[in-house]
Amino acid sequence: STMPGAIGRLLLAARKGDDLVYVGGCGTGWNNKESVALRELLNAIPAEKPPVGLKRKGAVFARPLLVADVEYRAWTQDGKLRHPSFKGVREMEGPFDVYEINAQPT
16 A cells, blocks of 8 residues: 555455465455554554465565455456455454355355
8 A cells, every 4th residue: 555554455365174375365445544444453463474375575464363354256266366355354253254265166
């Protein structure tokens, strides 16, 4: 984001067995005020290391304690979300709140 303190892109993960795997990034669905609030929320739960096997220059990772609700068009062949749009965030009540990648339609 060009706005200081705002989110530019939200990196997303889904469950695969007992692990989390990267399923793409979301850069739309919020306004400036929501973006700053989301950044503050994520800054409060920093991760010491990425919860997924992903290296991104400049990325800041949070502990996987929240669930992002997103809408998307489809899954790509390599297991990523196509055109995801952020709809909101909520606290994770348990591991089954996170989408299971094995349940992905073919």
